[in-house]
Amino acid sequence: MKLSFLLALPTTLLTLLTPTLASPEYNEHLHLIPLSNEYLYAGFNFTSTTSQSAYRANNYRYFPRSLGQILQYSRASELHLRFALGRWDEETWGARPRHGRREGGTGVELWAWIDAEGGTEAVEERWSALVNSLSGLFCASLNFIDGTKTIRPVLSFDSEGTSRSTAGSKQLLLHGTLANEVVCTENLTPFLKLLPCKGKAGISSLLDGHKVFDANWQTMSIDVRPICPASDAECMIEVQQTADVVLDLERSMRPRDDPIPRPQPIAEIECDEGKHYHGGDTCYPKRKQGAKRWSLSKVFGSPVIGSCHLSERNDGEAEEKWDISLEVPSEHIVEASAMQDSLTSDDQIRLYRLSESRTQRSDLSLPHQYESGSRLRPQPALYATRQITGHGQERGGMHAVLRNPHPYAQQIIYLETLPWFLRPYMHTLKVNHRFNSTEDKSARPVDVFLEKIFYTPAIDRSRATKVEVMFTIPPESTVELTYDFEKAVLRYTEYPPDANRGFDIAAAVIRVLGSIKGLGREGDSYIRTTSLLLPLPTPDFSMPYNVIILTSTVIALGFGSIFNLLVRRFVLVEEIPKGPLAGLVARVKVGLGKLRGGKGEWAEGAGGAGGAGGAGGAGSANRAHEDAAADGEARRAGQTGVNGRVGEGKDGLTNVERKDR
Structure with missing residues (x-):
C-alpha cells in the first residue's frame, strides 16, 4: 500500500503543479437559410484546435501541419485570410452572415x-515570407502583395485572440x-486539404467546385488565433475555416x-387564366407562390x-x-x-446530426409548399456604396x-x-449629411464631423495610400464622403496586358462599432463595398512595333x-x-529545226501531188540550196553566238526558223 502510494505521489504532484492540458478538438457545422423563393x-x-505546447513541438492532430509551419516560420501569432467573389445583395438578402466578420x-484580403x-525591416521580411508561403499553399497570387499593396491599419481591426x-x-x-485576383477551384482544393477528412466525408463532401463557384456570392476564410482561458489552463491555437x-436554386x-x-x-x-389573351393556343406561365422545392443532393x-x-465527446455532449x-x-x-433531427425552443431552427x-449517405429536402406570410430578414447595420466620379484622364473623385x-x-x-x-487631395475631403425621409428634421442635430483621421501618403512604386477615418452617422440619415484625386x-x-480594361481598386472596409449590443468588441459588424475599376491614360502600345517594322523595311531596301x-x-x-x-548546242538546234521543217514541207507536197511535176523538182533544188546556206550561217553563229544561242535575232528566232516562217 505504501509502495503504491509513493509511486503515485509524483504523478499527483505533477498534475497539481502543471496547468491542465487541453485535448485537440474538431467540429464542423452547416447552416442553411432560404433567403427568398429563389436563393439559398x-x-x-x-474548427480545429490544438494545445500551444503541441503547436510549438510540431505535434499536430487536427490542426493543419502545413499552415502551422508557415505561421511559425513567419512568426505570425494571428492570421486572417479571405477569398471572395460576387456581391452580397443587402436589399434582398438582409444582414450579412456572421455580421461580416468572416468575409472580405x-x-x-489578408491581415x-x-x-x-x-525592427521594421525584419517585420517586412517576415511578411514577405508569409505571403509567398501562403501563395504556394493556396495556389493564389498572394506573392504580388508587396509594399505597394500593404498598409498598417490603426482602428479598423482588433485582435480576435487572447494571449498571455x-x-x-x-x-x-x-x-x-x-483586388484583381480571380478565385477559382484551384483555391478550393487546398482549402479542403487542410481539413481532417479532406472533403471526402461529412459536410465538406458537399463543397464541389462546380457548384460553389457558380454561386451569386461566395467567400472562403481561414482564421488562426490563440485562445487563453482566464484560468491556469494551457492556451489553445484555433483555426476556423468557413465557406x-x-x-x-x-x-x-x-x-x-x-x-x-x-x-x-x-x-x-400552370397558365395564368387572368390574362385577357389567355386561350387554347396561348399560355402565360403563372408565377409559383411559396417556397421552391429543393434538396441538398440536387443543389x-x-x-x-x-x-x-x-473529437472524443462525453455522453452528455453528444446531444448538444x-x-x-x-x-x-x-x-x-x-x-x-x-x-437525427430536433427543434430549438423557438421552433424556427431545426437541428440535424449525421x-x-x-459510408451512409444523408440528404435533406424541402418539398414545394405555400407560406402563410413572407419571412423578414434582419436589416443590415449599414448600407454602403462607393463609386468613382469625374471624367477625363487626369483627375477624378471618390x-x-x-x-x-x-x-x-x-x-x-x-x-x-x-x-x-x-x-x-486630402484638403478636398468633405462629409455631407442628409436625412433619409423628407420630413422636417430641423430640430435634430445634423452636424457630422470627422473624429479621427489616420492618413499615410503613398510613395511612388514603394508604398500604398491609407485613409482611415472615424465619424458618427446620425439616426435614419445618409452621409456622403467625397474627395478628389489625381x-x-x-x-x-x-501596364498589364489588358491595360484598356483599367486597374482594380480594393474594396473599402467599414467597421460599425457596437452594432450588436452587449457583446463588446465582438458585437462589431464589418461591411465591404464593391471594388472599383480605375481607367488610366494608356499609351499607344502598337507604336513601337510600327516603328520597328518601318525601320526594318527601309534598312532592308537600302541594304x-x-x-x-x-x-x-x-x-x-x-x-x-x-x-x-556553244557550237554543239547550235548544231543540235539546227538539226531539230530541219526535222520540224522537213515534216511540214512533206505534208504540203503530199497534199499537192496532183500538180505539175516540174515544179516539184525545181522546189527540191531550191530547198537544198537554202539548207546549205543555213548550215553555213549556223557555223558562223556557233563561233560568235552568246550563251549557246544559234544566231538569234531581236525576235528570239534562228535564221532557219525565220526562213521557215
Missing part, C-alpha cells in the same frame, strides 16, 4: 499580427489586398451533364457522404453538438434521410454613400487602401541595293567568254 444561403464552418472584399522583434503577453513582446498588424455561398439544381435551361412541357406549366450535386466525427441547422418556419415540411457511419436605416446613431470606421498611382502617369512596362553594288560586276556582252559547248 449555405454557411460551412470547420472581392479578390484576396496578420507579426512579431515586431528586430510577456514583457517586451510586441506585435505589428499588416494588411494587404489583391459561405448564396446559390440560385433554379440554376444550381440543373444537372451537370445538361446545364442548358430548357422549357417545361406544356402539360406541366450541391450529391448527398452528404458519411460523417467526420473525430449538431452537424446541420436549417432555419425555416415551424409549419414547413422537411424530409431528412439518415439524420449518422456515425462513414464618392462613398453610407446610409443608417436604424433609429439610433452609429459610430463607424472607414478604411481605404489606394494604389500609389491614385493620389488623393491619376499618375505610369511607365509603359507597368539590298548597296549589297548588289558591292558584290556584282557589270561587263559588256562581247566581253563574256565563249563556252566550249
